[in-house]
Amino acid sequence: MLRQLEGSRAVAETVARCRPHVVAAYPISPQTHIVEALSDLVAAGQLAPCQYLLVESEFGALSACIGASAAGARAYTATSSQGLLFMAEALPNASGLGLPMVMTVANRALGAPINIWNDHSDAMSQRDAGWLILFASSNQEAVDLHVQAFALAERLSLPVMVCMDGFVLTHAVEEIDVPDQAQVDAYLPAFRPRQQLDPDDPVTIGAMVGPEAFTEVKYLMAQRQLRALDVVTEVADTFATAFGRDSGGLLRPYRTEDADVVVVAQGSVLGSLADVVDDLRETGVAAGALGVTCYRPWPWDAVRRALLGIPRVIVVNRAVAVGSGSILGQDVRLSAPAGTTVSDVVLGLGGRPVTRDGLRRLVLDVLAGRLDGEALTYYDVDRERVAVELARELGDAAPTSGARP
Amino acid sequence: MNLDVRIHGRGGQGVVTAAELLSMAAFDQGLHAQALPTFGSERTGAPVMASCRISDRPIRSHDPISRPDVVVVQDSTLLRDPAVLGGLADAGTVVVNTSRTLADLVASGVVVGPAQRWVTIPASDLARRLLGRPLPNTALVGAVAAITGLVGPESVGSAIRRRFATLDPKVADANVSLAEQARELVTAGDRGSESVA
Amino acid sequence: MTTTPLKLYQVGTFAAGNRLLGPGERTVQSSMDRASCITSGHRACRGCGEALAARVVMDAAMRATGGRVVTVNATGCLEVFSTPYPESAWQVPWLHSLFGNAAAVASGVAAAMRATGRDDVRVLAQAGDGGTVDIGLGCLSGMFERNDDVLFVCYDNQGYMNTGVQRSGATPAGASTATTRPVGDGVGNAFGTGKNLPRIAMAHDIPYVATATVADLHDLEAKVAIAMARRGARYLHVLVPCPLGWGSQPADTVRVARLATQSGLFPVFEAENGMLTHATPIRRRVPVEEYLRLQTRFQHLFVGPGRPDVVAALQAQADRDIARFGLAPEEES
Numbered sequence: 011m012l013r014q015l016e017g018s019r020a021v022a023e024t025v026a027r028c029r030p031h032v033v034a035a036y037p038i039s040p041q042t043h044i045v046e047a048l049s050d051l052v053a054a055g056q057l058a059p060c061q062y063l064l065v066e067s068e069f070g071a072l073s074a075c076i077g078a079s080a081a082g083a084r085a086y087t088a089t090s091s092q093g094l095l096f097m098a099e100a101l102p103n104a105s106g107l108g109l110p111m112v113m114t115v116a117n118r119a120l121g122a123p124i125n126i127w128n129d130h131s132d133a134m135s136q137r138d139a140g141w142l143i144l145f146a147s148s149n150q151e152a153v154d155l156h157v158q159a160f161a162l163a164e165r166l167s168l169p170v171m172v173c174m175d176g177f178v179l180t181h182a183v184e185e186i187d188v189p190d191q192a193q194v195d196a197y198l199p200a201f202r203p204r205q206q207l208d209p210d211d212p213v214t215i216g217a218m219v220g221p222e223a224f225t226e227v228k229y230l231m232a233q234r235q236l237r238a239l240d241v242v243t244e245v246a247d248t249f250a251t252a253f254g255r256d257s258g259g260l261l262r263p264y265r266t267e268d269a270d271v272v273v274v275a276q277g278s279v280l281g282s283l284a285d286v287v288d289d290l291r292e293t294g295v296a297a298g299a300l301g302v303t304c305y306r307p308w309p310w311d312a313v314r315r316a317l318l319g320i321p322r323v324i325v326v327n328r329a330v331a332v333g334s335g336s337i338l339g340q341d342v343r344l345s346a347p348a349g350t351t352v353s354d355v356v357l358g359l360g361g362r363p364v365t366r367d368g369l370r371r372l373v374l375d376v377l378a379g380r381l382d383g384e385a386l387t388y389y390d391v392d393r394e395r396v397a398v399e400l401a402r403e404l405g406d407a408a409p410t411s412g413a414r415p
Numbered sequence: 416m417n418l419d420v421r422i423h424g425r426g427g428q429g430v431v432t433a434a435e436l437l438s439m440a441a442f443d444q445g446l447h448a449q450a451l452p453t454f455g456s457e458r459t460g461a462p463v464m465a466s467c468r469i470s471d472r473p474i475r476s477h478d479p480i481s482r483p484d485v486v487v488v489q490d491s492t493l494l495r496d497p498a499v500l501g502g503l504a505d506a507g508t509v510v511v512n513t514s515r516t517l518a519d520l521v522a523s524g525v526v527v528g529p530a531q532r533w534v535t536i537p538a539s540d541l542a543r544r545l546l547g548r549p550l551p552n553t554a555l556v557g558a559v560a561a562i563t564g565l566v567g568p569e570s571v572g573s574a575i576r577r578r579f580a581t582l583d584p585k586v587a588d589a590n591v592s593l594a595e596q597a598r599e600l601v602t603a604g605d606r607g608s609e610s611v612a
Numbered sequence: 613m614t615t616t617p618l619k620l621y622q623v624g625t626f627a628a629g630n631r632l633l634g635p636g637e638r639t640v641q642s643s644m645d646r647a648s649c650i651t652s653g654h655r656a657c658r659g660c661g662e663a664l665a666a667r668v669v670m671d672a673a674m675r676a677t678g679g680r681v682v683t684v685n686a687t688g689c690l691e692v693f694s695t696p697y698p699e700s701a702w703q704v705p706w707l708h709s710l711f712g713n714a715a716a717v718a719s720g721v722a723a724a725m726r727a728t729g730r731d732d733v734r735v736l737a738q739a740g741d742g743g744t745v746d747i748g749l750g751c752l753s754g755m756f757e758r759n760d761d762v763l764f765v766c767y768d769n770q771g772y773m774n775t776g777v778q779r780s781g782a783t784p785a786g787a788s789t790a791t792t793r794p795v796g797d798g799v800g801n802a803f804g805t806g807k808n809l810p811r812i813a814m815a816h817d818i819p820y821v822a823t824a825t826v827a828d829l830h831d832l833e834a835k836v837a838i839a840m841a842r843r844g845a846r847y848l849h850v851l852v853p854c855p856l857g858w859g860s861q862p863a864d865t866v867r868v869a870r871l872a873t874q875s876g877l878f879p880v881f882e883a884e885n886g887m888l889t890h891a892t893p894i895r896r897r898v899p900v901e902e903y904l905r906l907q908t909r910f911q912h913l914f915v916g917p918g919r920p921d922v923v924a925a926l927q928a929q930a931d932r933d934i935a936r937f938g939l940a941p942e943e944e945s
Binding site (some may be wrong): 031032034059060061063064065066068069070071073074075076077078079080081082083085099103207208209213214215216217218219220223224232283 | 679680681682683691695696697698699700702703704705706707708709710712713716717718719720721722723724725726728729733745750751753754757758760901
């Protein structure tokens with residue numbers, strides 16, 4: 011039913027309807043409204059027999075989910091930024107043991123310096139932990155991805171991270187169609203664990219694997235993640251059939267057919283990009299946007315196919331691989347067909363707003379050749395301010411262009 | 416049709432709730448609306464800003480409002496900050512919560528653009544009388560709804576009742592009355608730059 | 613006919629044995645149908661106190677619960693020597709957590725059992741002292757304060773043994789470890805440091821806290837049974853000598869553990885809801901020196917002029933604890 015409510019609240023209600031058995035919760039901005047709403051639902055008896063654990067840290071939260079999942083229960087938690095890092099040791103533990111669970115990451119910048127606002131550095135820092143990583147482009151998609159996430163996690167026996175932009179989506183109040191209980195029950199089957207802790211059928215989970223077998227175990231894990239590409243598409247298709255909405259999947263193209271330039275991005279920026287693409291098209295610029303919904307596993311083939319025949323690609327990065335360059339940009343470069351010009355830009359770190367005006371100017375700047383096609387451009391940095399600081403630190407050796415990382 | 420409203424106030428004055436209420440009222444009216452807060456860390460008294468965009472088409476973007484059609488100032492001391500009115504359309508509307516008149520404000524240095532429409536309304540005073548607390552947000556929501564003509568009083572009322580559903584019904588009632596009073600004051604006032612007392 | 617009551621003591625390797633006890637008083641270990649939760653073939657050192665304790669504890673838990681137990685095991689010696697893929701020594705459902713989160717993982721398992729209607733399945737967490745008092749403390753304290761339905765068993769060999777005998781928050785003062793070598797005037801591990809987990813557990817007011825050692829099989833099994841008869845957060849702290857880390861003879865493991873209790877250095881007691889309920893009196897008191905001399909980790913206290921001051925300080929510590937817990941011997945030998 012379409013209602014006007016806060017994104018966090020919508021996610022909480024949706025998670026509740028997925029009938030989790032165990033929810034572990036530790037607060038951190040900007041995820042707090044999700045776990046608060048869930049605690050209200052539990053207290054009101056709407057989630058029975060779900061056990062809600064008020065854990066002592068994010069490490070405790072994910073650990074509790076690991077235990078719950080290993081015991082055959084549907085488990086959920088949510089975090090952001092520093093909280094995600096605090097559970098870092100447990101992330102590959104969950105994926106390595108093949109334990110299904112769902113975790114919301116309300117994307118927030120990583121400190122230091124401490125910053126509570128939105129960018130993608132948190133999820134990106136854990137991109138290799140073996141989890142499926144999905145990025146919601148809107149609150150509606152965030153809601154839908156949570157339902158799909160439980161289905162994916164349990165089909166693949168892998169943990170799934172659903173990313174939604176902190177504050178920007180979590181705290182926005184807008185119209186969202188929250189699936190009702192009957193719809194979710196019809197779509198999401200009961201959890202049938204691949205293995206579980208059961209006195210009637212004892213298993214040892216988490217043995218020590220030495221050099222003689224470790225490579226094989228890792229290889230098989232990697233293969234399983236790659237198989238997830240097909241399952242992600244399948245789950246999105248069945249979701250569309252059941253709920254009548256196009257949500258999830260690997261990619262979200264917008265007016266990319268016959269485009270001269272395509273902007274690739276993840277998360278809520280895609281909403282702004284849709285408006286910008288429409289505006290530009292009206293002025294005769296053949297622009298398009300490509301959203302990457304499924305970041306892990308990385309959809310190589312789908313990205314390559316989507317960019318075939320597109321001469322210019324701009325990648326909007328909301329996280330940086332310090333000392334290396336871009337993250338999303340490098341993935342896109344490696345996947346793009348030969349001959350594609352890729353402009354890699356950083357935008358919106360630490361909650362700096364990514365505006366439609368800014369995006370429009372970016373596309374026009376790229377088309378006019380005002381950006382260096384090879385380097386990573388910090389598009390919204392205050393060049394004068396950093397030049398002053400660099401001059402102070404480096405004296406005459408300070409670079410003036412500011413175009414290199 | 417697009418209406419971008421930016422609400423400025425201080426922590427504790429219900430700025431975020433005001434934006435939410437406006438968006439919920441617009442939704443009840445059959446429009447599309449999105450309320451977006453901006454946060455610093457939690458502390459009362461600190462400047463807070465929230466925005467509400469209303470449209471007859473689905474809203475896809477979540478970027479902050481840079482060119483508001485309406486700016487609501489819940490705390491008139493914030494008028495000293497030029498960012499509060501930043502980006503306001505030439506013919507934009509400013510609604511100020513104050514018991515002073517517009518002439519007083521101008522005399523104290525506030526600059527009113529020639530095509531702008533300013534409305535002053537003693538929302539905190541009204542609230543103090545009706546709620547027992549100087550919480551101006553619902554009054555200002557009622558005023559904005561009336562001034563813009565986009566959202567009717569029934570929608571404002573239903574949004575307030577839904578938002579405050581978990582509280583004592585008397586609280587919702589009082590807030591609905593407050594919004595109604597503000598609406599009446601506004602509609603009774605003259606067009607153009609004005610004070611409503 | 614006159615009857616004379618005879619006190620039977622456990623001496624050395626149980627010479628008096630279970631043969632003279634009625635069936636109801638015999639240990640689980642003496643029974644042919646003990647669960648053997650951790651079976652043979654594991655890679656523990658000769659004389660490993662932890663392997664012995666784990667077997668005793670888990671089998672007692674299985675007896676107490678009718679076989680309805682699952683266990684969560686922190687990283688450490690026990691986990692490493694019992695699950696060398698593709699083999700496992702465990703015959704119960706077993707989950708390796710991480711190093712510092714056995715308590716949190718166990719809490720999750722317990723919540724899952726509750727949520728899925730399998731409340732009869734009990735959860736037992738196992739960890740070494742490192743995974744309990746240091747890196748595990750945050751999660752453990754959370755489990756305690758939530759009163760989650762988990763029995764947490766700490767096998768305390770007083771150091772990070774699996775990684776090469778480094779000092780932990782449970783290492784006693786005066787002990788030499790790889791990171792507290794008695795160089796120059798050094799005493800080894802410093803006095804005035806360390807944590808007493810049983811008392812920290814008591815401070816959380818949880819339903820049951822107990823200490824035990826591998827020297828008293830009956831006592832250890834009985835405490836597991838008591839713990840499993842209750843619900844909520846429970847803590848059992850078991851002293852387990854490590855021949856490698858302590859520098860004691862593999863054959864002396866039980867003897868060393870007994871001397872720890874009889875010297876007063878390791879008080880044996882129980883507490884409920886934060887209050888001491890029972891302390892096991894010392895049967896035949898010994899000076900700490902008798903205990904210390906059996907372990908090369910304390911040999912620097914006796915070599916050459918030695919460190920009689922350190923020995924005296926340890927003796928004073930033992931005296932204090934004997935007084936604090938009321939462990940005064942019931943008889944002199």
